[in-house]
Structure formats: structure tokens, C-alpha cells
Amino acid sequence: MSTLLKKSTAVLCLAALITGFSSCKKDNKNPSTEEPVTENTYSLRVTSGTPAATYILQTGSITSGTINTAGNGVETKLTTLTTKDGYYYGFDNDSGNLVKYTSNNKTNTIIKEIPFTQISWAYYSSFYKWKDDKTLVLFSSNSAIQFEYAILNIETMAITASGKINVPGLKADHYFWGYNAAFIGEKFYLTYTQNRNSDDISEGVTYLATMDYPAMNNITVTQDSRFTLPEHYTLNMPASFTENGVAYFLASPNIWTSANKNQPFGIYRVKGGATQIDPDYFYELTDRNKEEALGLFYIGNGKAITKILDKTQITGSGSYGSAYITDYYVIDVANQTKTKINIPKSLSGSFSENVLVENGIVSIAANTVDGFYIYQYNISTAAVTRGAKLEGVSGLTRLEKIK
Amino acid sequence: MQFHKILFTFIISTFALTSFAQSSTGISGNVKDSTEVISGASILIKGTKTGTLTNASGYFELNDINPGSYTIIVSYLGYISQSKQVSIKENQKLSIDFLLKKDLHQLGIVDVIGKTKSQELKESGFSVNTIDTRKLANTTADLNQILNRSTGVKIREQGGLGSDFKFSLNGLSGKQVRFFLDGIPMENFGNSLSLNNIPVNLAERIEIYKGVVPVELGADALGGAVNIITDQHTKKFLDASYSYGSFNTSRAALNGRFTDQKTGIIFNVSGFHNYSDNDYMMRNNPKYDAPIKVNENNQVVEKDARRFHDAYRSTMGQFDAGLTNKSWADQITLGLVYSSLYKEIQTGASQNKVFGGVNNRENFLMPTLKYKKTDFLLKGLTMNTTASLSINKSQVTDTANNIYGWGGKGREDLIAGELNGVKSIFHYKNNASSIRTNFSYNIDDNQSLNLNYTFNHFGRTGREELGKVQSNTFDIPNTISKNIVGLAYQANLLDNRLSTSVFAKYYAFSSFVRDAVYYSSENSWVKNDTRSSKDYFGYGMATRFKLFPNAGVKVSYEHAYRLQESEELFGNGIDVSSNIDLRPEQSDNINAGLYYDQIINKHHFAVEASYFFRNAKDFIYFIPTGGIYSYYDNIGKAKINGVEAEVRYSYNQLLDASVNASYQTAKNNQQYEPGTTIRDQTFGDRIPNQPWLYGNANIGIGKNDLLQKGTRIQFNWSTQYVHWFYLNWESRGSKESKNKIPQQLVHNAALSYSFNKGKYNISAECMNLTDELTYDNFRLQKPGRSFFMKLRYFIK
Structure with a gap:
């Protein structure tokens, strides 16, 4: 059960990954004196220095110019889970309280902070899904052995329902791992695997738990042994999307999160109304011994962008941060094809939400040997241009449009 | 053996030459007290300007004296001056020894023995602070609080009595500074001692070596x-004290020795017991x-909330028995130390991460x-050996069934622990x-x-x-052994005006x-026992x-090196x-300093100032990847320049005052992001989250025999200042959002009354008036x- 022991450090690790070692912020507690929405429209959550501190930068343009942390951006200890309509939703790292806030390159302003003790939230074992524009559903696996949920109304900032999700079938001396989930209509589809406590190796099976929303009951579980490890840490980077009532998910037994070997990196899917993973579909994305695939950023029309890493250059966890091993590919889940985007190989930014889609343009923040740039990929022409340069930035964990 | 012979011949020749040179009229001798030699004692021929000081061995020489009768006066701070009449003839070499007695009026105020050693260290080439803790024996302080007032030292505590702390010395901190108790390394002691x-009361003095450490301590x-x-x-003494104060804090300490002069049998006993609820108000x-x-x-x-889960207890007992003054041993002792600790843990790394059940026992x-x-x-040839074995057992209990906050007990959670993902009770055993x-x-x-040879073996x-x-990697001991050999040569030249020591240390x-x-491209992550x-x-x-x-x-x-730990x-x-490529830090x-010490009548004035430079690299940092495995890597570099100074003044037994200040600029010297060729944008920034300007002022006023003979009333005031500092990189982020650790200006006052000669x-x-x-x-x-009262009994 080494992984459960690991958890404590993992919490710290991932919290640090997301927020920086010792970051902090000044919160303005008086929302009435601050404009809730800034005039800038893009937000970048970045780290700088070693040990790293975390900053929220905002900018009006990501297609040109430079974005710099020198004297600019908010040093922050609030995490960001997600953003919507000008607001950030996340946690106060210390107290674990849920916060809704804005940011303006100078300070963060907390709009509402509420206690969040209904479920056991932890970065290594939690994830979220938007049910609709007003409803954010937060999930935890409480130490990887008991799934839990809490439904947040983002307008009132109130938890309207919470409880346990009693997914049956956890084997003795195993724990749940690899959570990749989707809503299709009023059903919630949760895919996962089970890892052995003794060595953290997945048993080579992927499960699908289907349940009713919002009651989170009427649960059926089926299994599929063609692949294992739905992508983990989906809290920080999407690894699924839903199109036309079909949910597509990435299986990613990457070295970063798993001790598995010789398992496929690929796309599997669940059709709305089904209770099992589509047995006729699996799109293996890479040569499993030479490449890893991470992240699934939906760009429309059955397409998504994924990061493909040169596995032969990985020599340990450190490689993810210091080796230029990442390429970006457009994958077509229907035709099962993939096309490399013409961006130089970059540092992995493994679990960063660094791909943003708007109006047919995909912006990708990539730290290449030429520097840290936000590249623009035109979906219709496949042309790539190099946009804004990031200066004084060691890493980027989120790139998002605020307004 | 060959070396031995050469050395011996060399020594014999040196002695012969030295004797040959000593042929004129002169007076020589030794100055000591009842237990040890006194260095730096003043020797003066009454009515003349002829005089000298005793050397480190307490020896003095007055050469080229005209024949005649003289009065030799020997004096030293804290001792009663002594004079002897002598008569010397042409070409006579007179030898005369002095045995000084302590000035009992100073008992409990200035420790004279410590002073001699302090003086000696101050006049060595090392950059060293020595603190005579005896004069603080009537205070309720622990060693941290005393060290924290010394130049170049900053101790950052997380809370009240027994809280975790980080010690920093001239900009380097944590494991980079090593601690010893009478020369025994404390790194394996655990938290109970x-x-x-x-x-x-348990310490006589503390020596703080900055940046450059003598080989005797044998440490990385x-x-x-x-x-x-x-x-x-001290041959016979007993020092017993008890204090009680705020937050239900009590401290008892006992320290004593008995030496039987006839048989040479010696017994030492010491112990302490500390307890505090630490239930102070969080504002x-x-x-x-x-x-x-x-x-x-x-x-x-x-809103404000009171701490509710922070009780602390530590207990220690030590007993030594041995023999002194035998032909085969100056001193041999066998001792046993036992200590234990219970500590509740109130918060995590921030005060809003609140725990209500986690505790630690050792x-x-x-x-x-x-x-x-x-x-x-x-x-x-002097041989000095210390050998110790130790066992430290610790237990961290994380089994609370509820979630806690400043409001107290919250909802039930039967799975997660407060520290760990699941409830757990960890037992560790460290053998050293x-x-x-x-x-x-x-x-x-x-x-x-x-x-000097030091061997340390540690198993966990x-x-x-x-x-x-289920995958317990500590089922058999994980071990680390260190062998450190140091050799130093010291020479005093130019009539002792120049003293130089050169040394080399070998670490294995x-x-x-x-x-x-390990990661293996064929087998993903593999596990192996590794040496x-x-x-x-x-x-x-x-x-x-x-x-x-x-x-x-x-x-x-x-x-200097700090070796990698396992x-x-x-x-x-x-x-x-x-990470088998890991290098030591x-x-x-470099230290450069000066000292000046002047006694004019009853005024004693002393100044010490120094500049220090550290060019440190290969700091070993924990790299939290967020993935399945994290690791340690050499990623930090810092260049530190600093100055520090202390001025002290005392007037007789009435007044003593000191002021010190330390200033440092520790700059990030890491030019590139770890493992890449990307320039680190914080290169040249001040290292964040580190105090860089701080100082202390102390004043004490006391009067002997004021109310009654053999009494002393003493009032002490101390002020500590720490300048505010940034938590993170100064050059990054908006000014408005940057967090600071605020300035501290803390005053403490103490009043003590001693009677019956201390x-x-x-x-x-x-404290914190x-x-x-x-x-x-x-x-x-x-x-x-907080307020404390202390009662102390001291006899020797």
C-alpha cells in the first residue's frame, strides 16, 4: 500500500506542482471596491524561480508581444481549479476553503470563500466536471478507496449536495487509480482501474462505472481488459471530451504516474446510454515503447490535441521538466489519424493545461530551445505562427481565456 | 612507524634548540586556578611597565630582567589578583607558579572558566561566537533562545515550546549546520534532546563556529x-531549578557533580523536564x-482562536560515573542518557491547516x-575519545476520526488521516x-x-x-556510514602574535x-537494494x-562539504x-574579522566585527514532481556576502550592555533553470524567505550586597529586531501581491535576586513584553x- 503512504507527500508534491513551493498572495477582501472582471482577457498561471513561486498573469493578447513576471502578476496561494465568465474557482491552499475570485495582475480579489469539508479533497485523487454553466461537480476518491462527490452552485457558491459514491468491487489490497470521467446527459460515466497496494501496478483492466446524476446511485460496473490506466491527474489537464453523445477518453500509462510497462496509450470511448466501454473501438496513438501520450484538448469536429513525448529520452521523473521531448499532435478520433503540429520539441509541462481553443485558433504554450512562446495553430489551415513570448517564467500550469 | 621516529627526532631537536636559547636572566611560570590553566592572565612587575600575558597553556616568561627584588602581580578578570615577592640574581632563571582564586562575588553572574576559554577562542583564527550560558542561568530560556541572540545566527521557530525550528548561520541553514553536545554529533538524537x-542550566557555554570548523568536531x-x-x-556542584509560567509551561532542570578527591571517583547527574500546553491565542x-x-x-x-492541540513534554536524564586523575587516564567516564518526548501537532506548514489528533512520541x-x-x-600527546551508541524510537500517530479546524472538531472521516492519505501509526527506530x-x-x-577521526553509523x-x-522499505535497516579524518597543524609565530592553523579533512x-x-527503459520503475x-x-x-x-x-x-544522506x-x-548522480553540497x-578588547580601570570595552563570504553550490533540494516518484537534485547555488558586529561594554559589577547586528545579501547564483540552458530569471535575486538584517541589544544592571551581604539584584532587558523579508522572489510579481514576513521587534525583561552568594x-x-x-x-x-517565575538553587 505504498501509494497510500505516498499520498501525504503526493498532496504536497502536486500542490507544489500546481501552485509552486511557497507561493502566496494578497487577497483583497472587499469585492465592492474592485472591478470583478478585468479588462484583460487571458490568464496564465505560471511559476518562476527555483524554488518556484506561482503567479497569475493576465494579458490582453497572447498572439504577440511579451508577457513578463518582472514586477507583474499576482503572487498567489489560491489554486485554480477552473475558470468561467471572468471568475476563477479554486481553493485556499492552507485552509482548503473553496474560493471564487478575480485577479488583475496586481491582486486577487476573493468574491466568496466557503468551507469545504464535505468531501476529502486531495490533488492526487480528485477531479471535477462541469455539469452545466452553473454547476461544478467536485469528485474525490478519499485516499483512493472511496469515491465522493460535492455539487457546487457557482452563482451562490453553495454546496447543494454531497456524499459518497459507492462504486462496488474494490479488490482487497488494491486501490482505485486513473480517474477519467464524463457526463453524457443525466448519466455520469467514471472510468478507472485498480492498482495493487504492494507495487502500484495496475491489474491490466479498465472499469466503467455508470450512474445517475445527481443521485450518484444506480451504479453498474463493467470492465475492459484491452488496456489500462485511464489518464490520472485529470484535475489539471483534460483527458476526455464529449461530442454528439459519445465520450472519448485517453488511456495514458505514463511513467510519471504509473509503474506499468508495455501498455497502450490510446483513445477509448463510451456511447451515451451504454454501460460498457465501446468494445469495437480503441485507437492506439503511439508506439507504446517509444512514445507517451498525455492530455486530450478538444478542438471540435471529432478532433483533439494531445502531447506526445519521446519516451526514449525519459530517464526518470526529472526528464519531464528538463528534456525537450514533447510534440503536439492533432488527432482525429473518428478517422483514427494523427498529424504533428509544427512546433519545435518542448519541455513536457506534463500536466499543464497549456492548450487553449478559440475561434478556430489553438494557442499552445511551449517551452522550446528557442524560448517560451505561445504558438498559434490554425485548425483549418494547419498553419503555425509564434505568438507572445513568456519572460521570467519557469513553467506554465494554466492558459485560459477569462473573458 | 617511520613518521613517528621523524616526528620524535624533530621534537627532541626542537626542545634542545629551545633550551639553548633560554639562557638569560628571567622569570617564568604558570598561572592556573584549582582546575585548569588560565590563558591571557596579566603578569606585571610592580612599579614598572614590564609585563606579559600567559599563553594558551597558562605559561609566561619575562626575560632580560635586571637582578634585584621585585613584586610580581598576576591578575585576571573574575579572579582575585595575587602578588609574590621575588629576588633574582644575574643569569638566574627563576620559575614561579601562581594559583589564582575566583572572585566569589561574581558567582552566578560571570563564569570565569568559560571566560578564559571564550577569550582563547576569540583570539583564535576561527570565526567563532562563544556564549557563556552561566550568566543566563537564572533565566527560563532554552538554548535556542540564547543562540538566537548571537551574531550571525537566526533561529526560526514555528510556534511555542518544543516547536520545530530551522537554524541558520551566516546564510546557510538546516542540515548545513551541525550540532554537537560535548563533541558528540546531535544529528541522531531525534527531537527529545x-x-x-x-x-x-545544563550548558556552561556554547561555541558557534561559522563557516570554518576545526577538525576536532569531525563533521561534514x-x-x-x-x-x-x-x-x-567544577569538582562538586549542584544546580537545580524550576520555573512555571504562561500557557501552563513548567521547566525543571537538575545538574550536578560529585568528585571524591581521594579516590578520583566522579559522578555526574543531569536532567530536565519541560511541559507546556502551548495554548496561546492565534490572532x-x-x-x-x-x-x-x-x-x-x-x-x-x-477571528482569533486559541490553540488546542499543541501540548509538549520532554524529559531527559543523564548519569555518568567514572574516575579522574589516574596514571592511565585523566578522566574516564561511562554514561547513560535517556530522553523522551510527547508532542501534539497543531498545524501544518501554515496556521490554517489545522490538526486535532496527530502526535509524535520519541x-x-x-x-x-x-x-x-x-x-x-x-x-x-593528548588523547581524547568519545564513543556512543544510541537508539531513538519514534511513533507518529495519525488516527483522528474527525477533521479539525480552528473551530474545533468537524465532520467524521473514517478513511483519511490528517497527515497521510489514510490513518496510520508509523514506528521508526534509528540506531546510531x-x-x-x-x-x-x-x-x-x-x-x-x-x-581527528570520526566514525558515524546510522541505521533506520x-x-x-x-x-x-505493504511495501515496507524499512523492514531491514537502511544505513549510512561516515568516516571523517581531519589533520591540522598549528603554529604560533612572531612571539605568538601570529597564530595559524591549516587543516585538511577527508570524508568517506x-x-x-x-x-x-530506479527508472529503467526496459522495465519501467525497478526496485533494488542498493549500496x-x-x-x-x-x-x-x-x-x-x-x-x-x-x-x-x-x-x-x-x-566545506555536506554529504548526501541516504x-x-x-x-x-x-x-x-x-538519484545516484547526486553530489554533496x-x-x-571565507571569514575576515577583527577584535578589540580594552580594560580601563573598571570599564571593559570590547568590539568584534567580521565580514563573511560563502559561495555555496549543489544545494540538495527535494523535487516534488507530482508524479508517482519525486526525487532529490542538486539545484541551488547561492553567493552570500555579509557583515556582523558586536559591541560590549561593562562597568565593574554594575552594568553590562551589548549590541550586535548582522546583515547579509544572499543572492541566487543559479544561472540556468535546472537541467536546461534556459536562463533563470531570478539569477541575482536575493534568496527569498530568509532574514537578512537582524540585531539584538541587551542591558543588565545589577548590584551586589544591596540589601544584604552576599546578595545580588539583577535586572536584564533584551530587545531583538528582525527586519521584514519577502516570502518569494523580490523581482517577480506585483508589489501589491508580494507576501512579507513582517518585522519583529520583541522586548524581554527579567528581574532576579540572588542571595547567600548565589x-x-x-x-x-x-517575554515579548x-x-x-x-x-x-x-x-x-x-x-x-508570556510570564515566567524561576527558582534556582546552586551550590559548589
């Missing part, structure tokens, strides 16, 4: 070393972004053997053995050699009681780690030149993978104003 709980100390010295020479302080968040009716309310047992012999095998053998050899009055086993951990270590995790051995070579020098008998300049240098190299097999340390003492003390909100660390508030 530590700077944060050893009461002041990157930034310096602290040696706590207990009273080793809501939004101004410094340090709010206290309390959940009330499902809302977050910011038990520590250490037998020791000490042996000392002068003229061991050879005249002039340590041998230190030191040979010092006086080649002649002006040259000496010192050879562990288990989880609730059966949550080997380690064994169970189930170390490794590495060695390194360090060197340095320390020199002092006396400009005048009471003033000198000092320069010292060391190329977890840093190999991880823990659970969530930290190995290393630093080039036998009975009663004192009252107020103005109830300042103080933080050594971001969002970790320390206690507010």
Missing part, C-alpha cells in the same frame, strides 16, 4: 557548527495576510564512554553509533598537530502498525538503501594576527526515487506575551 528543549558541516559544552571541570492578522479562518455555520469567519537512549589522557604514549578520537600533540610551545528501520503499508561515506527505485560509497576532500586554514596585545585580525577559509541519494522506495567559506536565586521574566504579533515563518504565529 534538542536545542529547543535543553534548558540553559557546510555552514558551520555549534558545540554545546557542559561543565567539565487574526489580515494585514499581513495571516488571517485565522474559523468555520461557523458553514461560513468562513476570520524515546532516546544513549550510552557513552569518554576517555581522556594527556601525555598519552608520548609527552605532549559514533566514535570520535582526537590526538593533539604539542610539538613545542609554538607548534601543535591535531589528528520502520513499520506501520495498522498494516496500511557509504550507504545502503532497501528497495531503492554506494563515495569520498571527498576538504581543506582550510584559520589565522590570527595580533596588532596589539588586545586587538587582532582574523582570516579563515574552508572548502534518502537523498536513493529515495525511500515509496514515493522518492533514487559544497561551499567555499546559592538561592529567584527570578521573574516577561509588548505582546507583538511575531512570525518567524509565513503564516505561523509565535506566542504573544
